[in-house]
Amino acid sequence: MPSYSILLGRQRHVFDDLKAVMAAASPEKSGDRLAGIAADTNERRVAARYLLADIPLKTFLEEPLIPYEIDEVTRLIVDSHDASAFSPVAHMTVGQLRDWLLSYECTTAGLSALAPGLTPEMVAAVSKIMRNHDLIVAAAKTSVVTGFRTTIGLKGRLSSRLQPNHPTDDPEGVAGSTLDGLTYGVGDAVIGINPAGDNLEACVRLMELFDRLRQRFDIPMQSCVLTHVTTSIKAVEAGAPLDLVFQSIAGTEAANRGFGVDLKVLREGREAALSLKRGTVGDNVMYLETGQGSALSADAHHGVDEQTIEARAYAVARHLKPLIVNTVVGFIGPEYLYDAKQIIRAGLEDHFCGKLLGVPMGVDVCYTNHAEADQDDMDNLMFLLASAGVNFLIAVPGADDVMLNYQSLSYHDIVSLRHSFGRPPAPEFEAWLYRMGLFDSEGRLAPQASSVARRLIDYHPDVRASA
Numbered sequence: 001m002p003s004y005s006i007l008l009g010r011q012r013h014v015f016d017d018l019k020a021v022m023a024a025a026s027p028e029k030s031g032d033r034l035a036g037i038a039a040d041t042n043e044r045r046v047a048a049r050y051l052l053a054d055i056p057l058k059t060f061l062e063e064p065l066i067p068y069e070i071d072e073v074t075r076l077i078v079d080s081h082d083a084s085a086f087s088p089v090a091h092m093t094v095g096q097l098r099d100w101l102l103s104y105e106c107t108t109a110g111l112s113a114l115a116p117g118l119t120p121e122m123v124a125a126v127s128k129i130m131r132n133h134d135l136i137v138a139a140a141k142t143s144v145v146t147g148f149r150t151t152i153g154l155k156g157r158l159s160s161r162l163q164p165n166h167p168t169d170d171p172e173g174v175a176g177s178t179l180d181g182l183t184y185g186v187g188d189a190v191i192g193i194n195p196a197g198d199n200l201e202a203c204v205r206l207m208e209l210f211d212r213l214r215q216r217f218d219i220p221m222q223s224c225v226l227t228h229v230t231t232s233i234k235a236v237e238a239g240a241p242l243d244l245v246f247q248s249i250a251g252t253e254a255a256n257r258g259f260g261v262d263l264k265v266l267r268e269g270r271e272a273a274l275s276l277k278r279g280t281v282g283d284n285v286m287y288l289e290t291g292q293g294s295a296l297s298a299d300a301h302h303g304v305d306e307q308t309i310e311a312r313a314y315a316v317a318r319h320l321k322p323l324i325v326n327t328v329v330g331f332i333g334p335e336y337l338y339d340a341k342q343i344i345r346a347g348l349e350d351h352f353c354g355k356l357l358g359v360p361m362g363v364d365v366c367y368t369n370h371a372e373a374d375q376d377d378m379d380n381l382m383f384l385l386a387s388a389g390v391n392f393l394i395a396v397p398g399a400d401d402v403m404l405n406y407q408s409l410s411y412h413d414i415v416s417l418r419h420s421f422g423r424p425p426a427p428e429f430e431a432w433l434y435r436m437g438l439f440d441s442e443g444r445l446a447p448q449a450s451s452v453a454r455r456l457i458d459y460h461p462d463v464r465a466s467a
Helices: 018-025 030-035 042-053 072-079 083-089 094-101 108-117 120-128 132-140 171-183 200-217 229-237 253-258 263-276 306-319 340-356 375-387 411-421 427-435 449-457 460-466
Strands: 004-008 011-015 159-162 190-193 223-225 245-248 286-290 324-328 361-364 392-396
Touching: 004 018, 004 042, 011 018, 011 042, 018 042, 018 120, 018 306, 030 306, 042 094, 042 120, 072 253, 072 263, 072 306, 083 108, 094 120, 094 132, 108 340, 120 306, 120 340, 132 340, 132 375, 159 171, 171 190, 171 200, 190 200, 200 223, 200 229, 223 245, 229 245, 229 263, 245 263, 263 286, 263 306, 286 306, 306 324, 306 340, 324 340, 324 392, 340 361, 340 375, 375 392, 375 411, 392 411
Parallel strands: 159 190, 159 392, 190 223, 245 286, 286 324, 324 361, 361 392
Antiparallel strands: 004 011
């Protein structure tokens, strides 16, 4: 591995290898400091960024940050690299790619064609020399469209995940939160619940609950019980009405092993869901979740900074052709993202990197109660992500997840963003909202919504009977 050095003022800064340059060039992150790889001064961070800007993109194909021989995610990145798609930028350095991304010449069509030619390390590198503004502008040019029963990611639209978590998986509580969210027009990306109990029987019961709701009101939606991929496979084998397979993923083989998965079992999960043929407008059958710091918490980061490892997780996601992917940006806690500045930066980085790699990115705009952040900070991030064209955001009742014990966005926030930016939900779901009288002729929550809500809540006895 060659070393890298640069003279900045009277100080020569030397870095042992490429991953040391990448780590030092990263914006301040408590997780990188915990790992002992962060720049120890701002001057050294600037030096690393100067170095990084002049490194040819091809270098990332020649110097894997994690050896090919020991990591299947590296092998996936190298073996699936599309040299033809890469050719328009193959002559560029990291800095030149940054300039091109912000130029008039960079278009939505050009970015879609380029995506298979970019590696996670390339997009992580360019993000490190970009301001927040740059990340927003470049991401807003991208478009990653996927479909199952609704079409997600169309330009000019904003989708949402309805997250009706309940501390005991009580069907009445779950149904109440779900119906509440639907009356706000939330849930076109997915109705996705984190089950309190990860046993097959409880998960199948929740899948059946959502499927009855969908059929009863003819809702163009998809549901997902966020259980382990192996439990989802068993549910398919048991004949459960499963729409999407969920799994948390990370950017190294060892970190994924900590989640109890590898590429083989993830492919098996996708094949199981595809076998049911339940989609109507597309066959993207997976819902994947990521987050900076997960590899460090599993001691599986190989000395690579947490943002680059996060971008490598998107290579895993891209391989599985998911309907949606979201980063739970502030969920993992202040040990990895200390305060609002770090959380906001990470949210914009993750969205930018995922979209450039062709991944349908959403974000859980969230924080834990022991982080140096509050709801005003989440307001800032949700508006920045809407400006950047995020595919979907997550919302929970009252912005307070009483099961996972963290703070996210509320149903009301989704309504506010849609009106502020003029972005309706997915077209199939929007048509249903009009048909149900939940939207008025101008796409606003209709005055008669309360009576429609009562019709929806009439479903409640059904839930009780089936519990």
